[in-house]
Amino acid sequence: MRRLPNGARWREVPHGADRALWVRGRDLPDLVAGCVLALSDFGWGIESLRPVEVATVDLGEGRDAEGVIFRALAEALFLVDARGLLPADARVEVLASGSLRLVMRCDRLDPARHRRRRAVKAPTFHGMRVRRDRFGVGVRLVLDV
Amino acid sequence: MSKKGSRSARGPKGQALGPVEAERIDEVRLRIPRRGPMRTDGIVYADADLARGALDPEPLRQVAAVACLPGIVGSSLAMPDIHWGYGFPIGGVAAFDLEDGVVSPGGVGYDIHCGVRLIRSDLERGEVVPRLEALVRALFDEVPTGVGAHQKEMRLSARDLREVCRRGAAWAIEQGFGESADLAVAEDEGTVPQADPGEVSDRAFERGSRQLGTLGSGNHFLEIGVVEEVFDRGVAEVFGLREGGITVLIHTGSRGLGHQVCTDFLERMDAAVRREGLDLPDRQLACAPIRSPEGRSYLAAMNAAANVALANRQMITAEVRRAFETVFGGRWQDLGLRVVQDVAHNIARIEEHEVAGRRRRLCVHRKGATRALPPGHPLCPGPYRSVGQPVLVPGDMGRESFVLVGTEGAVRESFASACHGAGRLLSRSSAIRQVGRRDLAAELRGRGIVARAASRETLAEEAPEAYKDVAAVVRVVHRAGLARPVARIRPLGVAKG
Structure with a gap:
């Protein structure tokens, strides 16, 4: 598994149609940030990204773990596709209200430095289920490519 | 014949769907009998050959899962190009009652109004083959490709983009990207009604502001072909097709705007599903009653995205025509580059159909399926009303594509629907592994096909062996009896996204 800047890990897993990733983290905030960074690593190679710009996203309240991950991935993909911001590092803060905030330190897309390895268009809920075990939490992500 | 599903699933009443089995009804139909939480049967169109080699358990389970949704009318259908989707299978067709049925963004897909446009020309194979490399290069230069590809010279204001959402290809024509004759042959004459840009999020507009006239990535393509065989000369003549004639296929959709609309509404409907306590077999089947605020909003936003797709293919048509002018000289009108048809294969439409002897208004989801209207149908584009709607069925880039025509059979049993392509046989990663270090572009060149792609990996993902045989x-x-072949087109040049 590939290690990410926040300590989470990921690898690609077989899927019958599109592309799927398995991501692991210590706890849910770590996993959510790990999913965002796994997306960056899968699409661009995280080692090519420099954290120069901060983007903050309120992940809201009342969502379950899968809903939070979907929201975080949707936000990250929006930043990439619409604003050319590539998450190089990320963390999730738990606010006093109990809601989650995703803080991403991003690189600005520069065709001279960045080469897209794989095109990801959207996250899916398809078969997504967060699994907990004594080592932490993990989730399988199926991506629309 | 029996296909076992790999995993159980849960239905609307908490019942498990369990393993899914399909039984053969006749030479070209399989039935997944209603059981557990299913509200109706599933029907899959496949003969023994397709079922043996190209029918996985997972898409069959998805056909059964769709049959669990509230208000489904008739059977949950799957065309022979069925393959694994998210929620709904690709190749799926399902109709829902307007009063107690649902609409599902997962039943339309992320690329709203993804579709195919066919252009014919007066050029012959002999005129094009010597300039094929230059033509593919010109297409690649004219039409931006890739997932975030954008038009350098054109950033639409929010106001312009709202107009695109309302008027579709008609907006593009007004801006000089074609002529009104292009609209006459397109579905909905190039403008999907009941579109409300007010239901499209600011984020979707931001993603879409620079992407009109771009191809995108994945399985999107431009393909130069030659009509190699005509099966029905009379109908082909009405479509403007003749043996030896050069054609262009454009396959793309609503780009980032459509994806954002789908993502936005998946989240909204996911919340609605949780609020209503509906237990779906797959969360990607998130849906809402058609009459609910979420359902109405989605349909209005989806129609707006559909108009973006129509405008996008119209603008690419203008780029294709420019590429031909660059390579062959003269005006595109003199080259006979006329649009034959523009047809969507990812869309939900409110349509009237006869079910059990009664006319009913239904919301028909086609996800990887094409509308196939018979001769005389009032919604068939005017120039084709006497023969039926052209059904465009692209195959993989190494073999062939087909033009079919709609029949009464489709009206009787598939809500006037037919297939949309070949259907994937291998996953993208399996295709890349299978191609390995082979030089696919060189292999295709050896078969007389010039292929260019944004990356080597894209080409491998779309390798001919990754798809079923479209024939x-x-x-x-x-x-x-869902559609009738009119012509077979062989690819000569391909530009991949």
């Missing part, structure tokens, strides 16, 4: 798919659709 086998068309054979099943024909034998089932």
Whole structure:
């Protein structure tokens, strides 16, 4: 598994149609940030990204773990596709209200430095289920490519 | 024949769907009998050959899962190009009652109004083959490709983009990207009604502001072809097709705007599903009653995204025409580059159909399926009303594509639907592994096909062996009486996203 800047890990897993990733983290905030960074690593190679710009996203309240991950991935993909911001590092803060905030330190897309390895268009809920075990939490992500 | 599903699933009443089995009804139809939480049967169009080699358990389970949704009318259908989707299978067709049925963004897909446009020309194979490399290069230069590809010279204001959402290809024509004759042959004459840009999020507008006239990535393509065989000379003549004639296929959709609309509404409907306590077999089947605020909003936003797709293909048409002018000189009108048809294969539409002897208004989801209207149908584009709607069925880039025509059979049993392509046989990663270090572009060149792609990996993902044989798919659709072959087109040049 590939290690990410926040300590989470990921690898690609077989899927019958599109592309799927398995991501692991210590706890849910770590996993959510790990999913965002796994997306960056899968699409661009995280080692090519420099954290120069901060983007903050309120992940809201009342969502379950899968809903939070979907929201975080949707936000990250929006930043990439619409604003050319590539998450190089990320963390999730738990606010006093109990809601989650995703803080991403991003690189600005520069065709001279960045080469897209794989095109990801959207996250899916398809078969997504967060699994907990004594080592932490993990989730399988199926991506629309 | 029996296909076992790999995993159980849960239905609306908490009942497990369990393993899914399909039984053969006749030479071209399989039935997944109603059981557990299913509200109706599933029907899959496949002959023994397709079922043996190209029918996985997971898409069959998805056909059964769709049959669990509230308000489904008739059977949950799957065309012979069925393959694994998210929630709904690709190749799926399902109709829902307007009063107690649902609409599902997962039943339309992320690329709203993804579709195919066919352009014919007066050029012959002999005129094009010597300039094929230059033509593919010109297409690649004219039409931006890739997932975030954008038009350098054109950033639309929010106001302009709202107009695109309302008026579709008609907006593009007004801006000089074609002529009104292009609209006459397109579905909905190039403008999907009941579109409300007010239901499209600011984020979707931001993603879409620079992407009109771009191809995108994945399985999107431009393909130069030659009509190699005509099966029905009379209908082909009405469509403007003749043996030896050069054609262009454009396959793309609503780009980032459509994806954002789908993502936005998946989240909204996911919340609605949780609020209503609906237990879906797959969360990607998130849906809402058609009459609910979420359902109405989605349909209005989806129609707006559909108009973006229509405008996008219209603008690419203008770029294609420019590329031909660059390579062959003269005006595109003199080259006879006329649009034959523009057809969507990812869309939900409110349509009237006869079910059990009664006319009913239904919301028909086609996800990887094409509308196939018979001769005389009032919604058939005017120039084709006497013969039926052209059904465009692209195959993989190494073999062939087909033009079919709609029949009464499709009206009787598939809500006037037919297949949309070959259907994937291998996953993208399996295709890349299978191609390995082979030089696919060189292999295709050896077969007389010039292919260019944004990356080597894209080409490998779309390798011919990654797809079913489209001729086998068309054979099943024909034998089932859903559509009739008119012409077969062989690829000569391909530009991949």
